[in-house]
């Protein structure tokens with residue numbers, strides 16, 4: 001059997017890795033993750049529960065440029081859903097409020113792209129798949145994205161990035177994300193996957209039975225309603241969103257969902273308090289398999305699920321990337337030993 005070696009950076013709980021494994025299986029291949037990088041201890045916990053024995057580098061910034069050659073293993077595909085807060089709308093307004101820098105100027109998270117870039121430059125994997133929020137496209141009038149692309153294009157064929165929506169790929173969640181792929185060798189045009197158009201509803205992703213603790217309290221329900229009314233008067237956004245299980249999608253579930261569930265409260269009937277999604281339901285709305293394990297608190301599980309990539313979309317991208325590699329004969333696969 002042939003194997004694809006990967007690197008899982010900003011790995012979260014391994015959404016990109018799961019997608020690649022599904023894709024390789026569909027193409028009769030096999031994959032092996034050579035190393036993952038994740039700074040958050042709770043995400044590491046979930047990651048290692050699901051993928052024991054994978055080599056971990058906690059902080060990607062801990063690897064200096066001159067250490068990359070020796071410390072980063074050789075690989076065929078680099079996967080990275082790099083932190084999006086410095087570029088996301090919510091993250092920017094939060095940073096402005098705290099008078100913190102955003103975008104590339106955020107020295108904690110905004111410049112992490114350059115760590116990916118240095119690895120690509122030195123290790124030269126055959127391809128890469130990057131993911132970020134849609135807002136990266138327009139952030140600073142597109143300047144940040146154009147810097148990213150011009151850097152990557154020095155060494156890679158990088159087709160124009162594509163914004164894809166999870167709800168077009170069999171998931172009942174609106175989640176528009178930007179995807180950037182690249183290939184070391186150009187062998188013809190790369191095409192992003194087309195929407196699957198599979199029809200689903202929110203109810204297909206919900207549990208029949210759920211713990212009563214997910215029904216929001218009278219107090220929280222009241223405060224949601226007051227805030228919504230106030231926002232409406234001030235001409236701001238409309239606050240919480242009630243989602244009927246028969247709808248075709250929820251709003252984007254963010255990593256802050258644990259706070260008050262405002263982006264998606266499940267309608268339970270007139271005169272009944274709505275309920276929050278359970279962490280398992282959020283993972284399901286992201287395309288994670290039922291076999292996926294998480295033994296962390298609800299708060300951490302919501303964060304992890306809300307941060308993850310939609311598996312169905314990334315799996316389809318992985319399939320196209322692998323087909324491109326096979327077609328262009330870049331893929332000199334090693335045998336599993």
Ligand SMILES: C[S@@+](CC[C@H](N)C(=O)[O-])C[C@H]1O[C@@H](n2cnc3c(N)ncnc32)[C@H](O)[C@@H]1O
Nearest residue numbers: 010011012013015038039040059060081308309
């Ligand atoms: C958007 S999430 C990626 C989620 C992942 N794609 C998934 O499907 O689960 C970004 C991740 O980068 C991690 N991170 C942030 N700074 C990091 C650093 N310096 N080194 C390694 N990981 C980092 C965060 O903890 C977070 O889990």
